[in-house]
Amino acid sequence: MNGIQEVGGSIPPGSTKKILGFFLKFKLSDKNFWLIHVFNGFILTLPILLVYVAMGLSFGFLAIDNGISPLNAILMSLLIYAGTVQLVGIQLIAIEASIFSILLTTFIINSRFFVMSSSIGRFLNKFKLYQRFLYACQLTDATFAIHTVRFSQFNPPKLELFTTNIFGHVVWVISTTVGVYLGGRDYNFDSLGIDFAMPAMFIGLLLPLVLTKIHLLICVIAGTLTVILYLIGFSYWTTLTSTVITILIGLYIFKWNKT
Amino acid sequence: MEQNLILYTIFGMSLITLLIKVIPAILVSNYKIPDYINKILEFVPLAVLSSMVIQFIIIDDGELNLSFTNEFLWASVPTLIIAIVFKSLFATIFVGLLSIIFIRYFGIF
Incomplete structure (x- = not known):
């Protein structure tokens, strides 16, 4: 009872409930209310998911081109989950750079996460320790920007936050996998303007702030x-x-x- | 490089990335933050994103390029306008892609 009021108050436009109810053909009660959070999280992440698909595909292509095995390329997306570092990383691996210089470059490129992680940390004081850990592991530039807006509006449900993180990560890994298996062929992505997807996304993320x-x-x-x-x-x-x-x-x- | 060695490199890169992402968040969320630190952390998203956008759009092949040969710079003009008017991430990305395709096929003027 208390639960539904608490989460109900935090849903921004009331339309989500209507849309979801229409598609699922059942009544939303406080027992299946979590669906709204998952759905909200998905809708919020949808634009960045499209960018992730484009970036993941081209990362998969480039990884194969630079002599990374399919498994290693997929593991990179799964374990590192940071686009710029991965793209620079495969180029450094291709020119046989030393491991030390690759790790140093990783540190330098990702150093911006020091400030981003500190900034988002302000909002995590109601999270349990393992939740803070899991949340921070999946921090990216895009989810950082989206969640900063969410946190400054109200106290967003944890389920919604984790949904956006997990969707982002899963889509990133899957699109890398697809890119890896389509790779080795002659495609020209640049004519589609895919390389501008990331700058356009950052412009779109910056303005609401x-x-x-x-x-x-x-x-x-x-x-x-x-x-x-x-x-x-x-x-x-x-x-x-x-x-x-x-x-x-x-x-x-x-x-x-x-x- | 041998694939096994690449695998170890990936583990190293992953560890470094995770430590950078996790440690500050856990430290900051564990302590009561003084007001002025809170205030400057509020500016972080603006500063980081502005910096990244600027690097994307005015630096072309490692050099400052404000001329008409820099496609990203000119594609970002309509993108920025749409972002300001509609404040919609989806519309911004969509118009951004349309602008860059238009510029590549038809030139800027």
Whole structure:
């Protein structure tokens, strides 16, 4: 009884219940209410799933092209689950780079997750320890952005959050698998514009986060710093460095704005 | 590289990635965070995403490119407009793909 009120209040548009009820032809009670969370999670993730399919397919192709065995390519998507690192990783493996330099590059490219993980950590204090662990394992750029919006609106149900994470991971692994088995043939994905899917996704994820003039200012500062740092030669360190400098400037602006 | 060696490399990469993703989240969620730290963590999503978008769209082959040869930069203009107007992730990605295909087939002007 209490349960249904609690979760019922947290569902944004009431239409989900209607749509789901229409398709499933049964009454939603508090016993099968979890379906709504799974469905909500799926709908939320749908746009990024499409991008994951495109990226996963092309990753599978490239992995085979660069001499990675099918099993290893699939394991990469399953165990690493970070697109940029995987793409750079297979190129480094192909040129026989040392393991140390591959691991160092992995660390540098993923260093931006230090700040992202800390940021999302603010919201996880009601999670049990193993849930925090599982949740953080499946953190990606896209789910981070989507969940930040969700957490700032209300307290989203755990089931919805884990659904988006698991759907993302499963789709990433499956599309890699398909890419691996279709691989070795001559396709030209670039003419379809698939390589722009990721930048377009990030633009779409960024905009809903910009709510005030201060937010806009933060974006401009981060963008400007990124260009400067990249030109100086920070390469893979650029994202982390510009983020750290930006949030420190942001703190200063925030304090100055208050007094 | 031999496939076995690649496998060990993948294990290493996986371990590093997981540690980076997991440790900060567990540490931050375990302690009461002072207000000002909370405030700067709020800016993280904006800063990270802006930085990544900028790197995607104005850096072409490792160099700053603001000319008409940079397809991503010009495809991001309609994409950004749609993102601002509709605030819909799906519409943004869709228009983004349409713009890049259009630019590749017909040129920018």
